[in-house]
Amino acid sequence: MALANMNLTLKVWRQSNNKAKGNFETHKVVANEHMSFLEMLDVLNEQLIQEQKTPVAFEHDCREGICGACSMVINGQPHGPQRGTTTCQLHMRSFKDGDTIVVEPFRAKAFPVIKDLVVDRSAFDRIIQSGGYISVNTGQAVDGNTLPIEKDLSSQAFDAATCIGCGACVAACPNASAMLFTSAKVSHLNLLPQGAIEAEQRVLSMVNQMDEEGFGMCSNVTACEAECPKEISVTNIARMNRQFIGASLKSDKMA
Amino acid sequence: MSWFSNFLTSSIGKKLIMSLTGLFLIVFLLVHLTGNLQLLMDDGGRQFNLYAKFMTTNPVIQFTSYGLYGFILLHAIQGILLWLKNKAAKGSSYAVSNTKATNTVAGFAKNMGWLGTIILVFILIHMYQFWLQMKLGYVPMVEYDGVQVKNLYAPVTETFKNIGFVIFYVLSMVVIALHLWHGFQSSFQTLGLNHKKYTPFIQGMGKLYAVVIPLGFALIPILFFLRNM
Numbered sequence: 001m002a003l004a005n006m007n008l009t010l011k012v013w014r015q016s017n018n019k020a021k022g023n024f025e026t027h028k029v030v031a032n033e034h035m036s037f038l039e040m041l042d043v044l045n046e047q048l049i050q051e052q053k054t055p056v057a058f059e060h061d062c063r064e065g066i067c068g069a070c071s072m073v074i075n076g077q078p079h080g081p082q083r084g085t086t087t088c089q090l091h092m093r094s095f096k097d098g099d100t101i102v103v104e105p106f107r108a109k110a111f112p113v114i115k116d117l118v119v120d121r122s123a124f125d126r127i128i129q130s131g132g133y134i135s136v137n138t139g140q141a142v143d144g145n146t147l148p149i150e151k152d153l154s155s156q157a158f159d160a161a162t163c164i165g166c167g168a169c170v171a172a173c174p175n176a177s178a179m180l181f182t183s184a185k186v187s188h189l190n191l192l193p194q195g196a197i198e199a200e201q202r203v204l205s206m207v208n209q210m211d212e213e214g215f216g217m218c219s220n221v222t223a224c225e226a227e228c229p230k231e232i233s234v235t236n237i238a239r240m241n242r243q244f245i246g247a248s249l250k251s252d253k254m255a
Numbered sequence: 256m257s258w259f260s261n262f263l264t265s266s267i268g269k270k271l272i273m274s275l276t277g278l279f280l281i282v283f284l285l286v287h288l289t290g291n292l293q294l295l296m297d298d299g300g301r302q303f304n305l306y307a308k309f310m311t312t313n314p315v316i317q318f319t320s321y322g323l324y325g326f327i328l329l330h331a332i333q334g335i336l337l338w339l340k341n342k343a344a345k346g347s348s349y350a351v352s353n354t355k356a357t358n359t360v361a362g363f364a365k366n367m368g369w370l371g372t373i374i375l376v377f378i379l380i381h382m383y384q385f386w387l388q389m390k391l392g393y394v395p396m397v398e399y400d401g402v403q404v405k406n407l408y409a410p411v412t413e414t415f416k417n418i419g420f421v422i423f424y425v426l427s428m429v430v431i432a433l434h435l436w437h438g439f440q441s442s443f444q445t446l447g448l449n450h451k452k453y454t455p456f457i458q459g460m461g462k463l464y465a466v467v468i469p470l471g472f473a474l475i476p477i478l479f480f481l482r483n484m
Contacts, residue, residue: 248261
């Protein structure tokens with residue numbers, strides 16, 4: 001099949017480090033419709049290297065939509081215009097020949113820019129460290145059917161567990177709130193019997209850590225749900241709200 | 256800090272305060288509207304004035320009204336603080352912003368701060384026009400069955416002869432409608448009440464409430480103006 005060339009104008013955010021004041025740089029790129037968005041950026045970087053210029057820094061890892069590394073806002077949408085897709089799985093067929101594409105980093109106080117399109121998302125790691133795990137003894141793995149789990153519950157937990165922690169929810173939120181991410185992680189574990197034992201402590205710690213990282217509060221805008229590449233539902237936020245309120249009132253923790 | 260202050264100053268606790276005070280104010284609007292609709296009775300204000308006397312002298316109502324003032328202030332101050340904190344959390348803004356939303360009722364979610372500020376200014380003007388005048392005794396008296404009653408109906412009639420005030424009141428009701436459009440259903444989500452069984456009902460109720468209540472309020476200045484034309 002003949003590959004039709006697409007002539008694109010890219011406006012890419014360049015920022016040499018966290019302290020520097022960033023600005024947009026305009027570049028012409030020739031891509032084809034079968035390239036992923038990241039492959040198109042690879043073409044740009046090859047070009048920049050040829051011209052002895054610094055390539056654009058952007059994060060990527062698996063390039064198959066499951067690692068959550070790619071992070072950028074494309075024409076005003078985290079991960080670009082295609083619903084339920086990460087940037088690496090977004091293909092250039094979503095754009096037209098002659099398009100101008102604006103590429104920016106995720107913007108949030110809690111996600112400081114490291115360089116160009118790369119932001120520091122370690123705040124998410126610290127939220128996970130505060131309670132996004134279950135305590136198990138080492139030893140032999142238990143038999144698969146030791147703990148019967150209702151199908152509906154396991155489906156809900158699995159839906160929440162599909163969160164890849166990319167941070168698109170924070171990027172999409174006008175308040176830079178991390179409620180969708182945190183609630184997905186809380187729900188994923190609290191819905192299952194293995195996680196239920198530490199459910200109260202988990203929700204209290206993770207919300208507390210989320211607040212400490214300086215994320216904003218949820219205004220129930222639901223932009224997070226619309227932009228999430230894994231289409232995590234805001235019903236998780238409602239679940240976290242009621243579990244947090246419940247745990248605050250019920251748990252024996254006095255502070 | 257104690258668990259209680261930790262709870263109320265957490266991000267979810269702060270939103271819980273917004274949700275509960277908001278729900279209280281939602282209920283207040285219904286009470287206020289039913290009371291005010293008595294203005295439309297064709298009795299020269301007798302029914303309304305007697306109602307106003309009851310509302311300003313009954314100790315239970317008095318007690319509740321102080322709660323109401325407190326909740327309005329709490330909702331407004333907390334709302335402004337959240338607004339500022341959220342802006343700070345976002346930091347810089349995007350050159351291009353094109354994010355979608357899954358909840359169509361949440362269309363005004365991003366504008367709640369502005370809408371709320373306009374409503375606060377409206378409440379201050381509204382209270383100055385009627386509540387303060389009545390408290391300071393600038394309202395004429397009228398006698399019903401030998402009892403002297405403050406004639407609150409008189410300043411209402413006077414105010415709504417002015418087309419400027421009629422427009423101001425009607426536009427303020429539009430702002431309240433937009434605030435309610437998002438706020439009604441949002442308060443339930445914040446409380447953690449989101450379920451496919453009843454969320455569509457809550458959202459439908461919210462839309463209905465956001466239209467019917469402000470419309471009822473807006474009718475009063477419009478009808479008064481037409482009546483006195």
